[in-house]
Amino acid sequence: MAKAKDSSAPILALNDVSKVFGGYRALHDVSLNVYPGQVLCLLGxxxxxxxxxxxxxxxxxxxxxxxxxxxxxxANFKSPKDANDRGIATVHQFGGTFPLMTIGRSFFVGVEPTKGWGPFKRFNKKYANETAVREMQALGxxxxxxxxxxxxxxxxxxxxxxxxxxxxHFGAKVLILDEPTAALGVKEATHVLRIIMQAKLKGIAVILVTHNVTHALTVGDHFAVLIRGEKADDFKKGERTREQITDLMAGGEAMAELEEELNTLTGTINRVN
Amino acid sequence: MAGQTKSRFDFGTLLRRPEFGALIGTIVVFVFFSVAGGEPFTDLGGWAAWLNVASELGIIALPVALIMIAGDLDLSVGSTIAAGGVTMAVVSGFFDVPTPIGVVAGLAFGALIGFINGIIIVRTNLPSFVVTLATQFAVFGLVLGLCKLITGTVAVNVKADEGVKAIFGTLLFGNFETAIVIWAVLALLVAWILIKTKYGNWIYAIGGDMVSAKATGIPVNKVRVWLFVGSGTASALVGVIQASLYDSAQVSGGASFVFNSIIAVVVGGVLLTGGYGSVVGVILGTMTFAIVSQGIFFTGWDSDWASLILGGLLLVAVLTNNTFRRLAFSSGKKKG
Known part of the structure; x- marks a missing residue:
């Protein structure tokens, strides 16, 4: 098996995980290994x-x-907080989820720094703002x-x-990024990819969810492709070509076939015109 | 060093704060009624007239604002006012128990109503709008029924003893209700909670995105229940204040506070969608409401026009709140 070659042990592993919602099988026997200091790309x-x-x-x-x-x-993650406490951080597509809060305040939601004593204990805004800005600047x-x-x-x-x-900042060991580049322009997406590499170099295990094959191939160390709740493929950097991946993501249906079909369609239209 | 900015006056920043709209609103209505109402509005009696109204409304608007910042609504404050006042009047007026005990009983009943609101909302996941509307009616019916059963009337007399009267029901300088002082103290307390404690941060986060707030480990449901306990207790407090002031409590008292408190809070710049608002804004919104609703009596016009003005103000406030929100999103300060 491929995983035997890795020097480090997986920090997080799924073994034959299924998830059924009222009869609908959203996940079917999925097994995955997540390694520290590597970027796992979830494609599909x-x-x-x-x-x-x-x-x-x-x-x-x-x-x-x-x-x-x-x-x-x-392990059994009883709640998002439970997973969070172990060091699993999830970042959603639109990043900061509290748009009407300040950078400093949202940075410390749930873990507010305080100063003072007893009833005079109060939110340390200066520390919060400085730390948030410093950590963001550290990421460029x-x-x-x-x-x-x-x-x-x-x-x-x-x-x-x-x-x-x-x-x-809060010492995440696993960073789950859900479509971080989907809503971004080319330049901004590049910057986010650079930040992902920085996180990886810090030894964080990054799980990157995307359907942009280019972004995945740029930063990914290993890849897992999901099709209708099943893991269709699992491979390392360089083991598949871009075409193979794109084909897989389209549900296994060869893109070439689709292109051919499209050609006949446009052909028909051209003839009518 | 990073993150060092001068706290220099910046008009652009001021413009981006929703309280700015509330401030303009307060100034405009004050100037308007000073001109239209003349001397009687601007002298001590005039100030007392609207400050008294503002204080009672403000005591409720502050905790209601916290609830709205957290993304909920409380429509049960009206009957909770009656519940607090009537409980105190029945305990201390009808049964002659010392008034401090009557006050505590009234406040406890208010807290209980808030607690029940909160528990139902977090357990059932129903919108707070519906749950508190239901309790508004249920509590009104309960208080009316029990009051008639026990006392045989719908208005109960109560003579507060000196201490209680001094705190809750005295007119300072012959004009100003002690409620103004209570309002000021409560405003400082709520401002402290909102700006200086972690609970304030939690309230903003819950109103901003409840799912994410939960994921960061904030005890979301506990906070929401406590906020309802707060508004229940504050509403009952207004009932106690009114009973102490007028020496009687009525079952029907307080219905107008339900929508008035929401108007005050929204005019004060709190977003209906939650996640944003400030104590300064809510105070200004409350003042604006009180100035309009009392100022009209000084103009000699029919007082019905006040509702027209308030309705218009509410609409303008919601529109400007949205604009300020957009401005807040349009990238912050200029460089320099």
Whole structure:
């Protein structure tokens, strides 16, 4: 098996995990290994089960059958907080989820730094703002200098960066990124990919959910393709060509066939005209 | 060093705060009624007239604002006011138990109503709008039924003892209700909670995105229940204040507070969608409401026009809140 070649042990593993919603099987016997300091790309078309899979990984759903392993031991994530406490951080498509909060405040939601004593204990805004800005700048977001700015005033890439910076700051061991580049322009997407590489170099295990094959191939170390809730393929960097991956993602149906079909269609139209 | 910005006055930043709209609203209605109402509105009696209304409304608007920032609504404050006042009047007026005990009983009943609201909302996941509307009616019926059963009337007399009267039901300088002081203290307390404690951060986060707030480990349901306990207790407090002031409590008292409190909060810049708002804004919104509803009496016009003005103000406030929200999103400060 491929995993025997890896020097380090997986930090997080799924063994034959299935998830059934009222008769509908969203995940079917999926096994995955997530390694520290590597980027695992979860590829698949819409409805392939990517969202369900990351919800199982982040504690939102419990698997119907199969087991999870955390740092080599069988584990059960009872809640998102439980997964969060172990060091699994999830960043959603639009990054910072509290658009009307300031950068400093949203950075510390749920773990507010305080100063003072007893009834005079109060939110340490200065520390919160400085830390949030410093951590974002460390990821190359130099345009952000004021922790009092609202999250909603940041660009899509900056919001992703603020959420990733937060995860890194609080010592995330596994970082789940759900379509981080989907809503971004080319330049911003490049920046987010660079930040992903930085997180990886810090030894964080990154799970990147995407259906952009180019982005996946740029940063991915290993890849898993989901089709209708099943793991259709699992391979390492360089083991498949871009065409093979694209074909897989289209549901196994060869893209070439589709192209041919399209050609005949446009051909018909051209003839009519 | 990163993150160092001068706290220099910045007009652009001020413009982006929703309280700015509330401030303009307060100034405009105050100037308007000062001109239209003349001397009687601007002298001590005029100030007392609207400050008294503002204080009672404000005591409820502050906790209601917290609930709305957290993304919920409380429509049960009306009957909770009556429940607090009538409980105190029945305990201390009808049964002659010392008034401090009557006050505590009234406040406890209010807290209980809030607690029940909160528990039903977090357990059933029903919209707070529907649940509190239901309790508004249920509590009104309960108070009316029990009051008639026990006392045989719908208005109960109560003579508060000196201490209670001094705190809740005295007119300072012959004009100003002690409720104004209570309102000011409560405003400081709520501002402290919102800005200076982690609970404030939690309230904003819950209103911003409840699912994410839950994921970060915030005890979302506990916070929401406590917020309803807060507004229940504050509503009952207003009932106690009214009973102490007028020496009687009525079953029907308070219905107008349900929508008035929401108007005050929204005019004060709190977003209907939750996640944003401030104590300063809510105070200004409450003042605006009180100035309009009382100022009209000084103009000599039919007081019905006040509702027209308030309705218009509410509409303008919602529109400007949306604009300010957009401005807040349009990238923050200029460089320099």
């Amino acid at each position: 078309d819409n409805g392939a089960g990517k969202s369900t899979l990351i919800k199982v990984l982040s504690g939102f759903h419990q698997p119907t059958s199969g087991t999870l392993e955390w740092e080599g031991e069988e 977001i130099t345009r952000v200098t004021d922790g009092d700015r609202l999250i909603g005033s940041l660009s899509g890439g900056e919001r992703q960066a603020s959420a990733i910076a937060r995860a890194v």
